[in-house]
Amino acid sequence: MSFEIRDPIHGFVQINEWERQIINDPVFQRLRRIKQLAWTDMVYPGAVHNRFEHSLGVMHVATRIFDAIATKEERFLKSELKYTNSGLDRDRVLLRLSCLLHDIGHSPFSHAGEGLMQTNPETGKAYKHEHYSAAVVRFALKEAIEDHPLNQNYGITAEEVAQFIEGSKPRFGRVLLWRDLLSSQLDADRADYLLRDSLHCGVTYGHFDLNRLLVTMKIGLTETGSSTLAIEDGGIHIAEALILARYQMFTQVYFQHTRRAYDHHIADALKTLLAKEQASSADIHEKEKFPAPTSIDEIKRYLLWDDWKVLGMISAGEGGEAGAILKDRKHFRCVFKTRENPTPLEIDLCDSIGSEFNRIGIRGFRDNASSSWYKVGNEDIPICNEREEDRRSVPLSSLSSLVKGLSPVFQQRIYVPIEERARAQEIINRIIKEVEA
Known part of the structure; x- marks a missing residue:
């Protein structure tokens, strides 16, 4: 038996009984209580969508791409990669489950809380x-x-799904071909969030032609002869459109100055709330951080945290100064910013302003909004000939002047409390005059 869920982006998303049972699990239902874009609705009021609908969308998009390639490349899949119909069916199910569950571990307010995850002792990096x-x-x-x-019918294990999500399995075998649909520069994750976020924010920056992308994808070959998902050379422009959509969404929405202030405040409020809950615990490895993903008990504790819990605590006055700022909408204001690609002089100005603020006691914070829209090298989108017999691929960056011209953003901003804004601006104007003189 199959079921349908109506989606504002993709129409009807179909699921089976197995997927429906997973979706109905309280662990998955928690995603209804985690907003996709944290406090972005304070700038774009329609941005109140959640990780629940995004997860369904990623599963749907990945399945559409899988089915399109499986149909288009049936001969190659079966003759060269030795797929059987049952083998393809199994990989399709593994892909759907992994995409459905890829965001199930998000913290409250999505990426805004990701900086509060503990350090992995094996790597020395944060989870x-x-x-x-x-x-x-x-x-x-x-x-x-x-x-x-x-x-x-499939014998899929939870460990397989977990490894697919985190990419911990060595990069070999046929399944690698499909993992790029979940995590790459051509994945279903960004394809869905660009369309979904732009719709709910009421902007057109994230639009691209998903249907065109589907019909131009094929299986290419890397320099080492391994199979990879690629785009036909006739589809270069849809690849460019996807990258440009991401660039525009980051610069116009995700890095919008007020939105970044709210990200800072919610992170501070979360630190306060975590510290309060941990005050009576002596075995906490890292204070003001979420429980580590290392055991069932730690995961149970972690899953208790969602947006509703945090909002309730903030509403009750437990979020400290940052919680009060969020509750009263008195976010810190941006008083100085560089260009998206700052000059050395602008960076020096940021340093000087920050130092002077510290010296005279003006509170505030410095925000680094940085991202690379396209990564060259091993992560480059492969482009190959439309002819079936010619599968050799070349990197998109070697063919597209548009991609070459997109520089990473490293914008710097300085924020201060509302009541300090006028005083801070006077100091900034003085520093700028001194530099110009």
């Missing part, structure tokens, strides 16, 4: 939400994945 998603799959959804009657 990311993908590690939490994989841990949730391993510890909380094992039975839902492995014990459903439909899984008797």
Whole structure:
């Protein structure tokens, strides 16, 4: 039996009984209580969508791409990669489950809380939400994945799904071909969030032709002869459109100055709330951080955190100064900013202004809004000939002048409390005059 869920982007998203059971699990339903874009609705009031609908959308888009390639490349898949119909069916199911669950480990307010994840002692780097998603799959959804009657046809394990999500399995084998649909510069994740975020924000920056993307994708070959998802050379412009859409959404929405201030304040409020909950615990590895994704008990504690819990605590006055700022909408104001690609002089000005503010006691923070819209090298989007017999691919960056011209953004901003804004501006004007003189 199949079911349909109406989606504002994709129309009807179809699911089966197995997927429906996972979606109905409280662990997945938690995503209804985690907004996709944190406090962006304070700038774009329509941006109140959540990780729940995005996860369904990613599964849907990835399936459409899989089906398009499986149909278009049937001969190659079966003759060269030795797929059988049952093998393709199994990889399709693994892909759908992984895409459905890829964001299940997000913290409250999505990426705004990701800076509060503990350090992985093995790598010395902070965990990311993908590690939490994989841990949730391993510890909380094992039975839902492995014990459903439909899984008797596939034998998929929770560990396989977890490894697919976090990319921990060595990069070899046929499944690698499909993992790029979840995590690459050509993945279903960004394809969905660009369309979804732009719709809910009421902007057109994130628009691109998804249908055109589908018909131009094929299987190419890398320099080493391994198979990879690629775009036909006739589809270069849709690849450019996808990258340009991402560039515009970051510069116009995700890095919008007021939105960045709210990200800072919610992170500070979360630190305060975490510290309060941890005050009576002596075995906390890192204070003011979420529980680590290392055991079932830690994951259970982590999953108690969602937007509703945080908002309730802030409403009750438990979020400290940052919580009061959020509640009263008195976010810090931007008093100085560089260009998206700052000059050395602008960076020096930022340093001087920050130092002077510290010296005279003006509170505030410095924000670094940085991102690269397109990564060259091993992550380059492969472009290959439309002819079926010619599968050799070349990187998009070697063919597209548009991609070459998109420089990474590294914009710097300085924020101060509302009541300090006039005083801060006077000091900034003085420093600028001194430099110009």
